[in-house]
Amino acid sequence: MNALLFKITIGFYFIATVMYLVYLLKPRDLVGRLSHWLISSGFVLHLVFTAFRYHEAGYTPITNLHEALSFFALAIVGVFIAFERKYHIFILGSFVIPLALLLMAASSTFPSAVVPLNPALKSQWLLVHTTLAFISYATFAIAFGAGIMYLIQEHFLKSKRLGAMYHKLPSLDTLDEINYRSLTFGFPLLTFAIITGAIWAETAWGTYWSWDPKETWSLITWFVYAALIHGRLTTGWRGRKAAILAIIGFFILLFTFLGVNLLLKGLHSYI
Amino acid sequence: MTTHKRSFTTALWDFFCSLKLSISLLIGLALTSIIGTIIKQNASMDEYQHYYSDSTIRIFNSLGFFDMYHSWWFILLLYLLTVNLVACSIKRLPRVWKMIAEPTLVMDEGLEKSLSLTHEFKLAGDAATLRDKLTAFLSQEFAPPVITEVDGEYHLFAQKARWCRLGVYVVHLSIIIIFIGAIIGSTFGAKGFVQITEGQSVGSFVDRYTGKTVDLGYTLALRQFEVEYYPSGAPKEYRSFLTVLENGQPVPGLIDRKIIVNDPLTYKGITFYQSSYGTIHQLTMRDRKGGAPYKIEAADKEPVSLPGGGFAVIAESVPDVSPYMPGFTGPAVKVVLEERNGTQQSLILLQNNPQFDLQRGGAQIFTYDGKTKYFTGLQVAKDPGVWVVWLGCALMVIGICMAFFMSHRRVWARISKGQVVLGGTASKNQPGFQLHFDELADKLKKL
Numbered sequence: 206m207n208a209l210l211f212k213i214t215i216g217f218y219f220i221a222t223v224m225y226l227v228y229l230l231k232p233r234d235l236v237g238r239l240s241h242w243l244i245s246s247g248f249v250l251h252l253v254f255t256a257f258r259y260h261e262a263g264y265t266p267i268t269n270l271h272e273a274l275s276f277f278a279l280a281i282v283g284v285f286i287a288f289e290r291k292y293h294i295f296i297l298g299s300f301v302i303p304l305a306l307l308l309m310a311a312s313s314t315f316p317s318a319v320v321p322l323n324p325a326l327k328s329q330w331l332l333v334h335t336t337l338a339f340i341s342y343a344t345f346a347i348a349f350g351a352g353i354m355y356l357i358q359e360h361f362l363k364s365k366r367l368g369a370m371y372h373k374l375p376s377l378d379t380l381d382e383i384n385y386r387s388l389t390f391g392f393p394l395l396t397f398a399i400i401t402g403a404i405w406a407e408t409a410w411g412t413y414w415s416w417d418p419k420e421t422w423s424l425i426t427w428f429v430y431a432a433l434i435h436g437r438l439t440t441g442w443r444g445r446k447a448a449i450l451a452i453i454g455f456f457i458l459l460f461t462f463l464g465v466n467l468l469l470k471g472l473h474s475y476i
Numbered sequence: 477m478t479t480h481k482r483s484f485t486t487a488l489w490d491f492f493c494s495l496k497l498s499i500s501l502l503i504g505l506a507l508t509s510i511i512g513t514i515i516k517q518n519a520s521m522d523e524y525q526h527y528y529s530d531s532t533i534r535i536f537n538s539l540g541f542f543d544m545y546h547s548w549w550f551i552l553l554l555y556l557l558t559v560n561l562v563a564c565s566i567k568r569l570p571r572v573w574k575m576i577a578e579p580t581l582v583m584d585e586g587l588e589k590s591l592s593l594t595h596e597f598k599l600a601g602d603a604a605t606l607r608d609k610l611t612a613f614l615s616q617e618f619a620p621p622v623i624t625e626v627d628g629e630y631h632l633f634a635q636k637a638r639w640c641r642l643g644v645y646v647v648h649l650s651i652i653i654i655f656i657g658a659i660i661g662s663t664f665g666a667k668g669f670v671q672i673t674e675g676q677s678v679g680s681f682v683d684r685y686t687g688k689t690v691d692l693g694y695t696l697a698l699r700q701f702e703v704e705y706y707p708s709g710a711p712k713e714y715r716s717f718l719t720v721l722e723n724g725q726p727v728p729g730l731i732d733r734k735i736i737v738n739d740p741l742t743y744k745g746i747t748f749y750q751s752s753y754g755t756i757h758q759l760t761m762r763d764r765k766g767g768a769p770y771k772i773e774a775a776d777k778e779p780v781s782l783p784g785g786g787f788a789v790i791a792e793s794v795p796d797v798s799p800y801m802p803g804f805t806g807p808a809v810k811v812v813l814e815e816r817n818g819t820q821q822s823l824i825l826l827q828n829n830p831q832f833d834l835q836r837g838g839a840q841i842f843t844y845d846g847k848t849k850y851f852t853g854l855q856v857a858k859d860p861g862v863w864v865v866w867l868g869c870a871l872m873v874i875g876i877c878m879a880f881f882m883s884h885r886r887v888w889a890r891i892s893k894g895q896v897v898l899g900g901t902a903s904k905n906q907p908g909f910q911l912h913f914d915e916l917a918d919k920l921k922k923l
Binding site for chain 2: 321323324325327328382389390392393396397400403404405407408409410411412413414416418421422424425428429431432435436465469
């Protein structure tokens with residue numbers, strides 16, 4: 206049942222990705238609405254899959270790479286749908302949804318068996334801490350997508366070759382606005398994730414902060430986004446600079462999520 | 477001379493107030509923090525020598541890279557950030573405070589021009605009637621306004637969530653409070669590890685950082701330890717039953733207190749966290765020629781000395797040997813014997829086959845009598861600063877909500893006979909406020 210749901214979800218994400226890419230070439234409203242419908246349906250299925258998995262395993266399905274990558278994709282799609290509804294920009298999906306599909310494809314390559322929970326992870330904080338972290342990651346993924354779109358759009362403007370693409374992409378102002386809005390949601394959520402992590406660490410390991418690689422890298426991510434926010438609010442790091450930093454920030458974040466687990470050893474090495 | 481001096485202090489002040497410094501420090505902290513995730517922190521010299529050459533070790537050591545988060549330069553960066561935070565807040569707070577405490581009540585032409593959201597429209601009625609209408613309208617739809625009369629014109633001013641402008645400063649303060657909590661913890665706290673065997677107790681622990689012995693002021697006894705497994709053999713839950721004894725008397729409420737991972741025990745400011753466990757095995761050594769048997773108690777992987785010199789180490793233990801040695805069942809251990817002359821040999825002992833070691837043909841015959849006891853491994857932490865840190869975290873959550881999710885919205889109205897000018901602005905999310913403002917103006921036109 207679960208394996209089937211997972212496959213159907215991937216199917217929906219795949220068709221949605223194709224449709225969003227079609228939209229990139231032919232930005233018809235109908236194509237956009239169809240893509241939106243596809244991704245929304247995929248999201249609901251994905252949510253049901255995750256809920257089933259939670260029920261089956263008895264804990265938040267996020268404790269191995271199969272689960273974590275799928276959870277990340279779920280968060281990205283969820284946050285994307287929220288942004289799409291707010292800004293009515295279908296084309297954002299052409300840059301964000303392929304990422305979700307990629308994560309799902311990666312997830313499917315890892316063993317999907319439900320593994321009994323390590324005693325250290327038996328805590329209600331598992332749900333709160335990881336959900337906050339993943340929604341914040343997802344919001345930064347939106348900033349990443351908007352950042353890439355910004356650079357492309359700016360390239361068209363600078364080269365004065367206002368080709369077909371120029372008219373399909375939103376204005377620089379809108380893209381910068383999306384970048385900013387995702388920061389103002391992602392950063393608070395990242396902060397809350399770090400704080401709940403500290404509370405959990407205190408009850409599980411006896412210290413709220415131990416400079417474990419995962420903790421340190423999440424703090425590095427926090428420093429980078431804090432710098433970006435201060436640069437934005439006060440010294441006018443808008444537009445291009447903000448877009449580039451959002452892209453760099455997302456790569457650091459990906460390292461915090463995956464690189465640390467795969468390359469560096471520490472207390473967080475559950476995956 | 478004085479002017480020169482003043483200009484230097486001004487320059488220093490400006491340096492600490494600058495946001496460029498904040499951003500450089502944040503990026504600097506981010507970059508340097510990477511070092512400690514690549515170079516293993518606080519490992520033994522032997523381990524470092526395994527990875528690095530002697531000259532590299534010298535350089536890393538002098539730069540504090542082996543304990544970089546406590547190195548002087550990293551701490552200095554954190555202090556600089558603190559000074560920067562305080563300086564920025566001192567510089568900017570008075571202006572923000574003025575905006576909160578003494579709002580601009582009158583929208584003159586200059587202010588009107590600076591506002592991006594304005595509406596001008598005609599309404600029937602004299603100024604006083606319109607004033608009353610608008611006061612009622614704003615009170616109902618937005619917030620109760622303050623009325624000012626200037627040259628026969630009425631000015632209304634209404635605002636929402638003005639306090640959220642302080643959010644940034646609450647966040648900055650919270651960071652300083654967290655730092656203070658961390659300093660209290662590192663100055664007056666201690667962290668260590670204790671191992672207690674079933675039936676035994678401890679009264680002190682060794683601080684990991686200073687190496688000093690910290691007296692608990694009481695004793696902590698382990699009566700029993702239990703471990704439960706998943707069918708796969710992975711541990712599902714392990715629990716220690718601990719009793720706190722003061723002057724030899726058990727403390728009521730802390731007798732046989734169960735602790736598990738994620739559920740520690742705290743007494744008199746010291747917290748004990750379930751961290752690891754192990755088993756103690758009993759072996760018996762007999763001389764082949766006869767004589768009294770010699771009992772050995774040993775934990776996994778801990779060498780015990782044998783009579784007549786040499787050591788025995790239990791390298792591995794399994795609850796059931798059948799998957800590894802078909803035809804045999806029951807618990808088994810793999811023991812490595814190191815004789816006085818340094819020769820090593822390893823032997824397998826089976827609890828269900830006491831005769832098994834006879835075949836080895838050694839001068840001594842070993843038998844495995846099984847597990848006797850468990851021991852528990854507990855992380856010990858004494859951190860009087862932790863509540864200060866939690867206070868800081870709580871403030872940070874509040875401050876962040878104020879700074880990111882709330883917006884100071886202001887609306888002005890200038891009323892003269894038959895005419896109203898409406899102006900508005902928000903400290904954040906101007907597009908979102910615009911929708912609300914336009915709606916307000918539409919409703920007002922229909923009044």
